[in-house]
Amino acid sequence: xxxxxxxxxxxxxxxxxxxxxxxxxxxxxxALLVAVTTxxxxxxxxxxxxxxxxxxxxxxxxxxxxxxKVSGIENNRYxxxxxxxxxLGYAYLDGSVNNSKxxxxxxxxxxxAFESSSIKLTEGRLPVNDSELVISAHIKTNGGVxxxxxxxxxxxxxxxxxxxxxxxxxxxxxxxxxxVTDTTKTYTIVGICERPGYGEEARSAPGYSVFTSVNSAASxxxxxxxxxxxxxDDDVSDVISKAKxxxxxxxxxxxKAGIKDAYRVSADIEKGFGIHANGKITYDLSDKEYxxxxxxxxxxxxxxxxxxxIRYESNNLTNSSIAFVYNMALVVIVxxxxxxxxxxxxxxxxxxxxxxxxxxxxxxxxxxPRQIRRNVLYEAAALGAAGIVAGIISGxxxxxxxxxxxxxxxxxxxxxxxVYKISLAGIGIAxxxxxxxxxxxSIRPAIRASRMSPIAAIRHSDNIK
Numbered sequence: 001x002x003x004x005x006x007x008x009x010x011x012x013x014x015x016x017x018x019x020x021x022x023x024x025x026x027x028x029x030x031a032l033l034v035a036v037t038t039x040x041x042x043x044x045x046x047x048x049x050x051x052x053x054x055x056x057x058x059x060x061x062x063x064x065x066x067x068x069k070v071s072g073i074e075n076n077r078y079x080x081x082x083x084x085x086x087x088l089g090y091a092y093l094d095g096s097v098n099n100s101k102x103x104x105x106x107x108x109x110x111x112x113a114f115e116s117s118s119i120k121l122t123e124g125r126l127p128v129n130d131s132e133l134v135i136s137a138h139i140k141t142n143g144g145v146x147x148x149x150x151x152x153x154x155x156x157x158x159x160x161x162x163x164x165x166x167x168x169x170x171x172x173x174x175x176x177x178x179x180v181t182d183t184t185k186t187y188t189i190v191g192i193c194e195r196p197g198y199g200e201e202a203r204s205a206p207g208y209s210v211f212t213s214v215n216s217a218a219s220x221x222x223x224x225x226x227x228x229x230x231x232x233d234d235d236v237s238d239v240i241s242k243a244k245x246x247x248x249x250x251x252x253x254x255x256k257a258g259i260k261d262a263y264r265v266s267a268d269i270e271k272g273f274g275i276h277a278n279g280k281i282t283y284d285l286s287d288k289e290y291x292x293x294x295x296x297x298x299x300x301x302x303x304x305x306x307x308x309x310i311r312y313e314s315n316n317l318t319n320s321s322i323a324f325v326y327n328m329a330l331v332v333i334v335x336x337x338x339x340x341x342x343x344x345x346x347x348x349x350x351x352x353x354x355x356x357x358x359x360x361x362x363x364x365x366x367x368x369p370r371q372i373r374r375n376v377l378y379e380a381a382a383l384g385a386a387g388i389v390a391g392i393i394s395g396x397x398x399x400x401x402x403x404x405x406x407x408x409x410x411x412x413x414x415x416x417x418x419v420y421k422i423s424l425a426g427i428g429i430a431x432x433x434x435x436x437x438x439x440x441x442s443i444r445p446a447i448r449a450s451r452m453s454p455i456a457a458i459r460h461s462d463n464i465k
Contacts, residue, residue, distance in 0.1 A: 008379045022347040023387045029340035030391025030434040031398055033333060037426035038399035040329040044312060045421035047321055051309045055197035056118040058083070059254045059310050060266045063168040063302035064247030073250060078258030078265045083113040085200070086214055087168075087246035089157030090179055090207050097144035100173045105207030106133075106157060106185075107200070107249070108214040116251070117200060119211060124149045124191030127213040133187035134211045138195040143208060151189045156181040159246065160206070170302045173206035187212060199251065199304050262310045266303070337437045344441035348380065349448075373446045380442035388434050392427060 012019045064087050065073065073079070086108035093104050109117065114126055119134065127134055133153065140146045147153070158181030160167040162174050193211075195201070201209040258265045312322060403420045 005375065005378050008375055009382065012379065012382065018347065018350065019383070022344065022383050023390075025340065025344050025347060026384055026387025026434070026438060027391040027394060029336060029344070029437060030388050030430065031394035032336045032340075033430040033433050033437075034392050034395025034427060035398040035402065036329050036332050036336070037430045038396060038420075038422065039402060040325050041423035041426045042399065042403055042419060042421045043325045044315075044322060046416055046419045048309065048312045049419050050416045051306070051312060053118060053120065053197075055306050055309065056199040056251060057116040057253060058199060058251035059259065059262055059306050059313075060269070061199050061249060061251045061304045061306075062269075063087075063170060063249050063304075064166070065250050066247055073252065073269055076252075076265075076269055078254050079252050079269075080255040080258070081253045083110070083116045083251050085109050085113055085117075085249040085251070087249060088185075088212070089181075089183060089246055090160055091155035091157050091181075092179065093139070093143055093145060093208060095143075095145045098142055100204075101143060101206055101208065102173065103160070103179070103207035104139075104155065105169055105201070105205070105209050106155065106212060107209060108212050110214045113251075114211075116253075118197030119200070120194045121191050122194055124189075127190055127211065130212050130214065131185075131187060132190045132212060134191040134193050135189055136195055136201070136208050136210065137192055138201075139208045139210075147189055147192075149189055149192065152186060153189065154184065154186045157183040157185060167206075168302045169205040169207060169209070170202055170304065171206070172204050199306065202304070259310060259314045262314070263305075266305060333433060337433060337440070341437050341440040344438065345444060348376070348442050348445040376446035377439075377442055380438050380446075384435065384438040387438075388431060391434065392431070395430065396422060396427075 062073070073082075088106040088108050090103040090105055093102060096102050108130060119126075121134070122137060124134070135147055158179050160171075160177055161180050162177040167174070167177060196209045201207075252269070254262055254265060310316075315322060400420055403418050406418050
């Protein structure tokens, strides 16, 4: 450390009150910046969590994929993880008052699928074998049919067919379609869930989705060496074979590279083609190009694209919700930087005024304007190092408190729970902005100090003027 820097540290220690006030100003400014970036990332994370709860933790799903094609899809280099639901078939819902929704759609899930899907229990428990069932509360509220936990349902399962073609959940009910049944299965209702998300049940779907487990009671008991006379191996194999013939609904979650260009990746997975117009990634496609993409996408398999989750996780600024959050954060950050820079600059100006005579004496014995300028910036850096660290901690705490307050008073208004999310990138941006703010605050006093003539500085004539 050179003489000028040691002198600066000594002056900071001698002027403790002004030093503390300056550091407090830097702490407050940094805390505000960290709090704003933390709230922005928390809002984005909250939108992601809400969308996962609403539709499920996936980006793209395909209905009734043949089992021999599943392995090829899951091995795609853009796929981070996946879960599946077996299509066990449709059955008539006796007593349904909704003429456009006359069916139950029975789906078989494994433990991973139950965890990743949007199924949210309101009563009872999840099924543990393929003879238990979770039904949707929507059956009662929309279909007018009431079931209770413990009730037994005997269902004749089959396929919807119209003009020789099979229909799935994404196909509306058509007058004249028929249900071709080939399996009878008895279930015990063990749980009731909220209405499933769009991935499991589109809002125009003709069947109320109900869920069982792919794990058979016979196979589970066999693992423990215990037999169950009520469940035969023939019954289990029959249900599984029917599930295979009806195909598998596969839910894919992409990695970072896949999310960035999710529409093209989805098309590649689904049909082996992609639209990549003029080298642009697909969320930059025109409306006409996007419509063509969707039309081609639906030719091979019925699909569902979790578009909102893709937009949130890809930070797509064409999305109004994300754009609004980031734009508001940007406005607040600009206000913080401008006002804080002015206030902290005054503190540095006072410091320069107090040390004017000292700078004049240093200049008279050979200190160059560059050395004096760097000395003022060194003082700013020393104060900033202490203030920024404390500001980060204070900002994270302030963000946490704001999230609690927001959930208490406005969470119901937004119909979502705001999740507290610490982002290293957000903290990094806040630190860079704080450093920039401190530089703006100190550069003008530093230039003014370096331009003083030695005699004027010693006499304090410029300050008096």
